[in-house]
Amino acid sequence: MRHRSLIWLLLGAWIGIWPLAAHADYLSSARNALKKGDLRTAQIDLRNAVRADPQNAEAHYYLGQVSFELGDPVAAEHEAAEAQNRGFDPHLAVRLLAQSLMAQGKFDDLLNRLKPGGKDANLDASILVFRGYAQIGLKQLDAAQASFAQAEQEAPNAIEPLLAEARLAASRGDMAGAEAKIDKAVSEQPKSAEALLAKSQLLRMKGDAAGALAVLDTLLADQPSIVQARLDRASLEIALNKTKEAGDDIDMVLKATPGNVQALYLQSVMKVQAGDFKGADAELERISAYIPRIPRGYFLVAVVKEHLGELEQADDAARRYLARAPNDLAAYKILARIQFIKHRPDQVIDTLTRISEAGKGDAETYDMLGRAYAVTGRATEAVAAFQKAQSMAPKDVGIQTRLASVRMGMGEPNAAMGDLEHTLELAPKLPQVGEALFFAALATGDMQKTADALAKVQAAEGDTDVVQNLDGLYKLAKLDLTGAHTAFAAIVQKYPDFLPAQVNLARVDAMQGQGPEAEKLLANILSKHPTAEPALTMLATDYTQTNRLPDAIKLLEAAHASDPTNEHLTANLAEFYVRAAQPQKSLDLLNAVKGGTQTSVPLLAAVASSELALGQKDKARDTYAELLKLDPQQLAARQQLISLYVDAGDFGSARNVAKAGIAAMPQNYQLLQDYVMIDLKATGVDAALATADNLYSQDRNFTLASALRGDVYLAANRPDDAITAYSDALQKAPITPLLTRLIAAQLRANRVDDARNTLLGWVGNHPDDVVALEQLAEVNIATSRLDDASKNLQAILAKKPHDAVALNNLAWIYGQQHDPRAMDLARQAYVLSPGAQTADTLGWILTSSGKAAVGVDLLRQASAQATNDPRVQYHYAVALNDTGNKKDAIKLLTAVVAVKANFTEKAQAQQLLDQLNKGS
Secondary structure (H helix, E strand, C coil): CCCCCCHHHHHHHHHHCCCCCCCHHHHHHHHHHHHCCCHHHHHHHHHHHHHHCCCCHHHHHHHHHHHHHCCCHHHHHHHHHHHHHCCCCHHHHHHHHHHHHHHCCCHHHHHHHCCCCCCCHHHHHHHHHHHHHHHHHCCCHHHHHHHHHHHHHHCCCCCHHHHHHHHHHHHCCCHHHHHHHHHHHHHHCCCCHHHHHHHHHHHHHCCCHHHHHHHHHHHHHHCCCCHHHHHHHHHHHHHCCCHHHHHHHHHHHHHHCCCCHHHHHHHHHHHHHCCCHHHHHHHHHHCHHHHHHCCCHHHHHHHHHHHCCCHHHHHHHHHHHHHHCCCCHHHHHHHHHHHHHCCCHHHHHHHHHHHHHCCCCCHHHHHHHHHHHHHCCCHHHHHHHHHHHHHHCCCCHHHHHHHHHHHHHCCCHHHHHHHHHHHHHHCCCCHHHHHHHHHHHHHCCCHHHHHHHHHHHHHHHCCCHHHHHHHHHHHHHCCCHHHHHHHHHHHHHHCCCCHHHHHHHHHHHHHCCCHHHHHHHHHHHHHHCCCCCCHHHHHHHHHHHCCCHHHHHHHHHHHHHHCCCCHHHHHHHHHHHHHCCCHHHHHHHHHCCCCCCCCCHHHHHHHHHHHHHCCCHHHHHHHHHHHHHHCCCCHHHHHHHHHHHHHCCCHHHHHHHHHHHHHHCCCCHHHHHHHHHHHHHHHCHHHHHHHHHHHHHHCCCCHHHHHHHHHHHHHCCCHHHHHHHHHHHHHHCCCHHHHHHHHHHHHHCCCHHHHHHHHHHHHHHCCCCHHHHHHHHHHHHHCCCHHHHHHHHHHHHHHCCCCHHHHHHHHHHHHHCCCCCHHHHHHHHHHHCCCHHHHHHHHHHHHHCCCHHHHHHHHHHHHHHCCCCHHHHHHHHHHHHHCCCHHHHHHHHHHHHCCCCCCCCHHHHHHHHHHHHHHC
């Protein structure tokens, strides 16, 4: 019978035929150690036996066996040769020598050292079989086939050659040929455990788990002591979810051989299935020395370590497994999941692209790839990946929803609606699908499409709390604040635990000037759910903007007390302590974190911020360095560390930090720029220019780096030189980012006409360049060329019809020109992006057209969000006056005209203030 390389097959032979020797104490001790599965102790005893009697061939042989099982094929090779030279049974010694050479990949060495002698047919057959395996290792498959066939001729009744031929046939996909050879082996030796095991394994490969299990049942009924059969059966039982039967078989193996590696491995698999990852980890630790020799050992380690949050170990194990199984899709996916958890979507893309390019990915592969592309801003690739995933899993709601989300991010709400309407058909009762469809329709800015989408959701889901909330949002989008308030209030009364409606009701209250009511609603939510978002952020922001920082801190303290393990909440509270001039309190909070802060990027960032506030710059530098060890791609932290070194005059360390960042994030322009600016501060313009040239020369494929010279001149307040540098770079490489920098330099030098002419020339040659059109529109607005700006914005909207900024700017221009189209455009911009600027534009257009009763609510929102913009505050004051609130209007106008800076409507503000004061 062929040697079984795993320890659980060796133990029976060792215990059964252990020879009596002069040094029986050592051998007896080794035998006892083997019974316990303690190979290390057995190895020590066998070494002592060899030292005591160097001529003891048996001791050399068994020392070689133990060394082999302990993963030391080099020592095994040496001991096998020693046993062979001392006349030990050649069948056993040759087998061990061959296995040791195979384990080291010494295929040529095996072919040179092991050749048939022509004296012992069975030995020659065994040698020929091993020669065949070596030839397979050298990819000489035809030669291997010939060796196996010759071995069968030498020993026609031996099963070893037949099983070798079966394995070769199976590796070639010839299952019928493999089965024929195995059946012949079983026919030759019907009771052969090795042949029956091979039969079971082949049936399992063919997907016949029941047939494989039946073979093992028969074998164990006849030979219950065959350990490998019991282990194979346990493995099958695990796959078939027969956990009790598998556990019984594993227990029987461990009772006979307590340290059995495969049994412990299978036990860890069962614990993983039961969700006991700590238990599985403990079992794997017991057999850690054998993991490299278990086919899927590293894979299981990766799974366990991932679930335990030990990501570096999980990553290492997954890579080790892939090094030996480069075509295993499941391993690529687990590595990608680990990389996602580590916030390295760039690595996810690198990992999964290999699979997708080879055409071996499944729906999950392309779904993860799409998510990675989406996170890194590569929307076009994300859509392609999600579409591929969708084609493989057309009924997967999650994939379709993510595809729609990316399309929304690309400014393609109509396409997103198409995806979501199909998804709604698949999952009509899934609230998040209906919500996504509604918001996609809302993102088009088309109220009729939004109404149609709402009707579809209502028809699919019924009159639920979610659907009623969407109806309230629809009314809010139409600026029907009274109707929205009524809708949300009704939901709150009917569904008092439905938080979204409470939050939306608070929003409407704030827009209608009912600040105390809004705060009361949000506070009530947080009294029951201290960590509820967005209520927590909304109320904390409101307290902060109204100079009630202590109240905001109390909210965050309550949230942290409710969920002390939430890193985001802890870091946020620490930040508020620093803002409140309590950095030591922040540091005390962070130092009290259970398990420490050393494995958390957000917490380490908070620690560094606290240390800076305390003036502990040296400690802050060390903290940022630790943070970057965790995640080298934390750009903000790296720039902060560079700044600290520069402030300390340690330019060498600053350069090293920048270099490390460039190595971690090649072609990151910001880091290249930071590196150049270090030299500008350290040694002046000429040195910085030399560094800029050197960086560009290192990677001329990164064309944007040619802008570094211009950046140096601009930072040195030499805009004319910057213009020359950018112009030279743009002439050599006509790309938009270089154009953008040239325009900035021209405006900095007050060469506005040059900037406009540059843009006109560029747009003439590149009419589809939206970025250039946006810049040209801004320049035209700044120079009061409103008709020209209007044409630019119309061109942008022809390419990006749902661009909120372009819509808002065009609405503002139409408002200045008293064009009736202004209202609809402003409304669409606000619906798409309800922020301070869009609220101001729409609110002012409404107020200017005699609808101040509606406009005042929008301008109140804009005023609260843009407290430092006197133009916005002026608009709000006008709306207040127009709605009869003269007192508050005077108070606000007084503050506006006191602002030292000039703004376009300051004279009107003064005029209105004078008029109101005269009339009071």
